[in-house]
Amino acid sequence: ATSTSVYLDDFTWEAKPSCIKPTALTAVVTATTTALGWTSDALLFNINYGPAGFIQGQGITINNIDENSTLITGLTSQTEYEFYVQSNCGGSNGVSLWAGPFEFTTSCSAALTFSENFESYTLIGSTNPLPDCWTRFGNTGSSYITTGSANPLSPPNRLYLSASATSSTNAYAVMPPVSNLQAETHRLKFKGYATSAGKSVEVGYFASANDASSFIVLQTFAMPSTVVANAEQFVFTPQLVPSGVES
Numbered sequence: 001a002t003s004t005s006v007y008l009d010d011f012t013w014e015a016k017p018s019c020i021k022p023t024a025l026t027a028v029v030t031a032t033t034t035a036l037g038w039t040s041d042a043l044l045f046n047i048n049y050g051p052a053g054f055i056q057g058q059g060i061t062i063n064n065i066d067e068n069s070t071l072i073t074g075l076t077s078q079t080e081y082e083f084y085v086q087s088n089c090g091g092s093n094g095v096s097l098w099a100g101p102f103e104f105t106t107s108c109s110a111a112l113t114f115s116e117n118f119e120s121y122t123l124i125g126s127t128n129p130l131p132d133c134w135t136r137f138g139n140t141g142s143s144y145i146t147t148g149s150a151n152p153l154s155p156p157n158r159l160y161l162s163a164s165a166t167s168s169t170n171a172y173a174v175m176p177p178v179s180n181l182q183a184e185t186h187r188l189k190f191k192g193y194a195t196s197a198g199k200s201v202e203v204g205y206f207a208s209a210n211d212a213s214s215f216i217v218l219q220t221f222a223m224p225s226t227v228v229a230n231a232e233q234f235v236f237t238p239q240l241v242p243s244g245v246e247s
Contacts, residue, residue: 112186
């Protein structure tokens with residue numbers, strides 16, 4: 001009843017390999033570690049990893065891993081890496097071709113203090129990343145850097161958040177992790193306004209790191225409206241934030 005389009009490319013008719021290379025490579029990162037994963041029916045695997053762009057074979061190699069995953073430690077925070085993985089089928093079946101590279105970036109280390117006015121970024125707009133150590137999460141709304149900032153916000157850039165009540169969207173911007181969120185010795189300051197009346201910004205945290213619906217509101221700030229000249233500075237002093245929450 002309907003039509004669709006399908007795009008195909010790169011057909012090859014070749015001899016069936018005796019050892020199939022892994023698929024579905026993944027990496028789950030912290031600031032200094034990554035849990036690498038892949039899919040394969042083989043029993044043993046070899047991995048090769050290093051800084052992004054390294055020549056395969058010249059990185060660090062770990063052989064004869066007997067699971068479809070492995071934990072790598074001792075990495076540098078906020079750094080891009082790549083890894084390759086190879087099936088070892090044993091005996092006459094030998095080893096597969098290398099799968100990869102799969103690129104991942106370690107997360108940022110928790111800081112004692114930070115500041116961000118968005119002025120050092122030239123990549124702006126909805127398809128571009130947020131600042132270093134900031135992330136979008138669970139976004140069905142929009143969050144990105146735009147130009148057009150003016151006093152009392154510091155020009156030329158600012159953070160843009162947009163959500164819709166009619167389509168039930170939410171916009172999140174996750175700030176850099178801090179190590180002293182539970183110490184009650186520091187506070188968060190930011191400036192803001194909205195382009196229409198009755199709008200607010202909620203400050204809080206995610207109770208579950210992978211679940212956008214788990215957002216816990218700690219304080220709601222009503223935004224002054226209409227024009228940037230009405231922008232105000234807001235102060236949030238966290239209290240009773242659960243252990244383990246960093247941003």
